[in-house]
Amino acid sequence: MEAELLSVLPEPRSVQSDARRWWASEKSVAVPAGLLLIYFLVALIVPVVWPWGANTAKLSIHLQSPSWTHPFGTDEFGRDMLARFFTGARLSMLVGLTSVSIGAVFGMVIGSVAGLMGGIVDAIVMRGLDTLLAFPALILGIAVALAIGPGVLAPAVAVTVASIPWYARRVRSEVLSLKTRTFFDAEKLMGWGRVHVLWHHVFPAVLDGVVVQASLAVGYAVLTVAGLGYIGLGVRPPTSEWGAMIADGQSYLLTGQWWVAVIPGIGLLLLVALTIRLGDALASRFAYAV
Numbered sequence: 001m002e003a004e005l006l007s008v009l010p011e012p013r014s015v016q017s018d019a020r021r022w023w024a025s026e027k028s029v030a031v032p033a034g035l036l037l038i039y040f041l042v043a044l045i046v047p048v049v050w051p052w053g054a055n056t057a058k059l060s061i062h063l064q065s066p067s068w069t070h071p072f073g074t075d076e077f078g079r080d081m082l083a084r085f086f087t088g089a090r091l092s093m094l095v096g097l098t099s100v101s102i103g104a105v106f107g108m109v110i111g112s113v114a115g116l117m118g119g120i121v122d123a124i125v126m127r128g129l130d131t132l133l134a135f136p137a138l139i140l141g142i143a144v145a146l147a148i149g150p151g152v153l154a155p156a157v158a159v160t161v162a163s164i165p166w167y168a169r170r171v172r173s174e175v176l177s178l179k180t181r182t183f184f185d186a187e188k189l190m191g192w193g194r195v196h197v198l199w200h201h202v203f204p205a206v207l208d209g210v211v212v213q214a215s216l217a218v219g220y221a222v223l224t225v226a227g228l229g230y231i232g233l234g235v236r237p238p239t240s241e242w243g244a245m246i247a248d249g250q251s252y253l254l255t256g257q258w259w260v261a262v263i264p265g266i267g268l269l270l271l272v273a274l275t276i277r278l279g280d281a282l283a284s285r286f287a288y289a290v
Contacts, residue, residue: 029285032278039271043089052080054087055238063257073259075249081259085267087240092271095152096221099159100214106160107167108203108210114168115175126172129165137162137224145233152235155228159221166213174206212282219275226268242268 047054052070058078066073072081114125135143141158148154228234229243237244242264249260 028281029278032274032281036271036274036278039089039274040093043086043093046086047083047090050080050083050086052083054083054240055079056083063252063260065257066259072263073257075245075260076252081263084240084245085242085263088242088245088264089267089271091152091235091239091241092222092225092268093218095156095225096159096218099156099221100163100217103160103163103217104167104210104214107164108171108206110164111168111171112175115172122172125168129168132161133165135162137220138227141224141228142231142233145228150228150233150236152239155221155225155234158228159217159224162224163217163221166217167210170209170213171206178205208282212279215275215282216279219272219279222268222271222275 056079058074060078061070061074062076062078064070064074064078066081070080070082072085075081075084110125110129114122137158140162141155144157145151145154225234225241226243226246229241229245230247232244232247234243235241245264246261246268249257249262249264252258252260253262
């Protein structure tokens with residue numbers, strides 16, 4: 001009898017077993033998220049503690065190949081490539097995260113207003129968002145840069161504006177779905193306002209999708225920043241930026257100084273790949289949970 005009772009009792013759990021279960025179910029998300037966090041922290045710390053400045057030129061050591069003193073080599077002005085690499089990484093990440101976050105907030109608010117108001121307001125807002133969808137972020141960035149001049153503001157504004165329609169349409173569709181349910185009318189009869197409906201029903205329902213969209217959008221935002229920098233409409237020199245570094249270094253590929261263009265290109269590739277991998281993992285995770 002005692003053996004039969006013991007057989008139906010749950011196995012004792014420990015911290016280690018719980019950790020193993022969590023890792024087995026969440027490693028697809030935890031690995032890219034952890035690598036991105038490490039990438040970001042290193043990009044914040046290295047330019048501060050590294051003895052070589054990103055804009056410290058020394059022509060006597062220009063175009064030196066990677067060594068112990070300069071692990072990523074030096075560029076045509078003798079500037080340390082490692083310092084410039086991580087300074088550019090910090091800039092790309094900050095612009096991408098900030099722009100995508102602002103775009104997500106504005107998009108959620110605009111989509112909520114359009115869905116709740118309906119009618120002519122909804123039609124006007126959605127046609128305006130459809131117009132924005134016709135212009136890629138890079139094209140918007142070029143237009144902004146030509147209007148206000150090159151600088152960090154151009155890619156930031158372009159990414160923010162280009163990302164708004166995606167979040168707005170997602171939130172609007174959720175609002176329209178909720179408006180057809182009986183509890184929506186019941187809460188209106190109870191005197192609950194639209195803000196209450198948004199805060200307690202709409203935003204929690206769309207939060208997973210917004211997080212997935214935002215994680216994917218960060219990679220595209222980084223590409224937009226690099227694209228504008230590559231064509232000379234991004235951050236002004238001598239500020240370190242990956243796209244401008246690739247453009248400046250591509251002429252040295254044929255003469256053997258490959259590191260000037262290849263190293264920032266690898267950094268861009270890794271960052272975008274990690275953000276897309278995280279977005280895919282989050283999409284699979286949330287879809288499975290639903």
